[in-house]
Amino acid sequence: MTPVQRVCKYELLLDSILRSYKKGRRPKNSKPEHAAMDPEACEILQQQITLLSERLHHIDRTRSEADRWDKVCTLEAKLSLPEPLRKTGRFLVSESQWMVYERGSGNTKAVESIVVLFNNLLLRTSVPAKRGKACQVLAHVPMSFVLLADPSARFTPECTKASSGGGGAFPVMIGYSEPQYGLGFTIEMASENERSSFVSDVRRHGLQMEHFCSQWKIDVDEYGTDDFLWTERCSWMQAYVTECQIVVTTHFVCLCWEAFGVTERDAIPLASVEQLRALPSSNSSSSAAASSGIELVTNTWKGSYHFTNLQSPEQTLSVLTKLHQAVKEELVRFGAQPPKTPRTTAATTATTATTATTNGHMAPEAAATSGASSPTPPPAAASEQAATASSSATPTTDVTATPASGPTVREQRLESANARLRQEIADQRKQLDGCQTEIAELERSLSRLEQQKIRQGTHTCTNSANPCFSGTDSCVLGDKYHSSRRRIPS
Numbered sequence: 077m078t079p080v081q082r083v084c085k086y087e088l089l090l091d092s093i094l095r096s097y098k099k100g101r102r103p104k105n106s107k108p109e110h111a112a113m114d115p116e117a118c119e120i121l122q123q124q125i126t127l128l129s130e131r132l133h134h135i136d137r138t139r140s141e142a143d144r145w146d147k148v149c150t151l152e153a154k155l156s157l158p159e160p161l162r163k164t165g166r167f168l169v170s171e172s173q174w175m176v177y178e179r180g181s182g183n184t185k186a187v188e189s190i191v192v193l194f195n196n197l198l199l200r201t202s203v204p205a206k207r208g209k210a211c212q213v214l215a216h217v218p219m220s221f222v223l224l225a226d227p228s229a230r231f232t233p234e235c236t237k238a239s240s241g242g243g244g245a246f247p248v249m250i251g252y253s254e255p256q257y258g259l260g261f262t263i264e265m266a267s268e269n270e271r272s273s274f275v276s277d278v279r280r281h282g283l284q285m286e287h288f289c290s291q292w293k294i295d296v297d298e299y300g301t302d303d304f305l306w307t308e309r310c311s312w313m314q315a316y317v318t319e320c321q322i323v324v325t326t327h328f329v330c331l332c333w334e335a336f337g338v339t340e341r342d343a344i345p346l347a348s349v350e351q352l353r354a355l356p357s358s359n360s361s362s363s364a365a366a367s368s369g370i371e372l373v374t375n376t377w378k379g380s381y382h383f384t385n386l387q388s389p390e391q392t393l394s395v396l397t398k399l400h401q402a403v404k405e406e407l408v409r410f411g412a413q414p415p416k417t418p419r420t421t422a423a424t425t426a427t428t429a430t431t432a433t434t435n436g437h438m439a440p441e442a443a444a445t446s447g448a449s450s451p452t453p454p455p456a457a458a459s460e461q462a463a464t465a466s467s468s469a470t471p472t473t474d475v476t477a478t479p480a481s482g483p484t485v486r487e488q489r490l491e492s493a494n495a496r497l498r499q500e501i502a503d504q505r506k507q508l509d510g511c512q513t514e515i516a517e518l519e520r521s522l523s524r525l526e527q528q529k530i531r532q533g534t535h536t537c538t539n540s541a542n543p544c545f546s547g548t549d550s551c552v553l554g555d556k557y558h559s560s561r562r563r564i565p566s
Contacts, residue, residue, distance in 0.1 A: 084132060090125050094118060144168045151192065154211050155201060161194075169193045169277050172270075173203065178214075179249075180259035180309055180387035189214060191263065193274075195281050198222045198250070200261070217257045223283045223304045223323070225249040225260070227275055231306060231395050246271040251307030253283055253291075254332050254339065255321040259309045259387055285325075292330050292343045302326035306395045310369075310383040322383070324395060327403060329372065344381065346403045348374045352396055355384065370396070407484075 097118065144167045151171075152161040170193045175186035190211065192199040200215035226249050246268055251260035265271045285304075289296045306324040311317065312333065320333040329344040355369030369384035370393055386392055 087125060087128050087132060090121060090128070094121050094125065141167065147171070148194075154204075155199075155213055156210060157213060157216065161197075166194055166196055169195055169281060170274065172274075175264040176200065177262040177264075179261055179307075186264060193277055193281070195219070215258070215261070217252060219281050220283060220287075221253050221257055222278065223251050223253055223288070223307070224275060224278045225251040225304045225307050227279070227303055231391075231398075248274060248278075249307075250278070251304065251323065253288065253321065253323055255309060255319045255334065260307055288323075288325075288330075292328070292341050294328060294343055299325070299327055302328075305399065306392065308392045309387050311385040312381070312383055314382055320383070322392070324392075324399065326399070329396070344372065344374060344376075346396075346400050347407065348376050349400055350375055352393065352400060354389065354393055355382065372396075 145162070147168050148161050148166070151168075155161075171190065173188065173190050176189040176191070177186050188203050190201045190203060192201070196219050198215065198217045198219055199213070201211040201213050204211050229247065246265040248263045248265060248271055249260065250263065252258060263274075265274070285302060286296050286300050288294075288304075289300055302325045304323060304325055306322075308322040308324070310320050310322060312320045312331070315333070317333040317335070320331055323330040323332070327346055329346065329349075331342040331344070333340055349372055351371075351373035353371050353373075355371055368386060368389055369382060370386065370389060372381040372383075374380065
């Protein structure tokens with residue numbers, strides 16, 4: 077046994093000695109005077125065992141960090157990167173070789189690639205043709221912009237099969253939150269355990285939903301547990317944006333684009349979307365050509381959104397349609413769906429009364445609703461009309477009997493937003509009043525100072541129309557003050 081190996085055995089040896097003395101058993105080959113150990117000596121021995129355990133764990137951590145650092149150095153020697161991989165705090169999480177589909181590139185075949193995951197960097201390289209040759213860097217993205225799209229594989233298998241002609245059994249879709257890094261890629265994995273391990277690593281070191289919500293100004297308390305489900309790249313010509321990144325979450329369609337060197341963001345709630353439809357391709361001559369754009373009709377102040385030049389328009393429309401339907405079902409499930417029957421209003425009552433008034437008489441429902449006096453038909457005519465109505469009338473829904481439902485989720489959110497705006501306006505008014513009070517106090521102080529200068533003979537006047545008795549040209553007092561002072565004779 078070498079000395080290095082013996083260091084790891086010291087903890088077990090000392091712990092065995094301590095347990096033997098605590099149980100009252102004397103170790104073999106021990107002297108009679110050592111039959112019992114002092115309690116104070118036992119406590120000291122326990123402290124030394126704890127200290128030795130901490131030292132051993134520190135040695136293990138240092139050795140693992142050294143091994144990971146060696147891997148980073150070896151990988152850096154194989155690549156030609158604009159910046160070094162060796163940085164303080166960076167360590168290697170995983171390195172694997174998989175079949176990868178580049179999203180948005182138009183390729184229908186998978187390319188074998190090496191995916192290297194650091195704690196703060198995602199690196200994807202090509203597989204060298206020969207041993208010893210350098211690898212080509214295909215993706216170099218900070219982990220703060222990397223998101224795991226569709227972690228439960230709800231949409232990924234269908235989209236992978238549609239784009240690749242077969243797809244993998246265990247796919248993982250990687251996307252980016254900003255357009256300058258591209259659209260992302262999809263990895264085919266051989267087993268569920270391999271997929272689960274990689275998904276866990278990306279979740280731990282990638283873009284977190286809490287940080288994403290703070291960037292897009294989304295309520296973290298309500299939507300902080302949502303998932304990233306899809307990413308897309310498009311053009312948004314309504315805003316004169318040629319490259320726009322779309323990130324679809326469980327309840328939002330989030331947009332990100334660059335404008336004059338500044339990153340702009342916008343979030344569209346799926347609950348506000350009223351209609352989704354495909355836009356025909358402008359470059360196609362046939363009417364049966366596939367669409368290249370999507371239109372989102374919302375009930376917000378922006379109205380509709382037109383997205384063109386999508387990389388996967390059919391898959392994106394399918395994902396948005398399913399999520400929109402799920403959001404609508406969620407609203408219905410929680411009782412937040414707007415009532416299907418119209419609410420009773422004054423205009424509805426007037427319309428009912430006008431429609432019911434025919435041939436000089438009014439229906440009983442309309443008469444009860446309007447309360448207006450109208451000619452009453454004779455009893456015989458009334459009975460004949462009642463019989464005719466009962467034989468030919470169709471069942472109708474009584475609008476006035478429909479109970480008024482509560483406010484919808486959208487109305488509640490709008491009300492809370494209005495309350496916050498009213499509170500902000502009130503706070504701004506208070507600050508403005510405070511500023512006006514300070515300005516008035518400063519003006520009074522300035523006036524007192526000028527009056528003191530006048531009394532001391534150091535005042536200078538700039539009011540040429542109504543100068544004070546000093547006769548100079550730098551006075552800041554107003555006409556109201558000068559009108560009460562003695563003027564200089566011409």
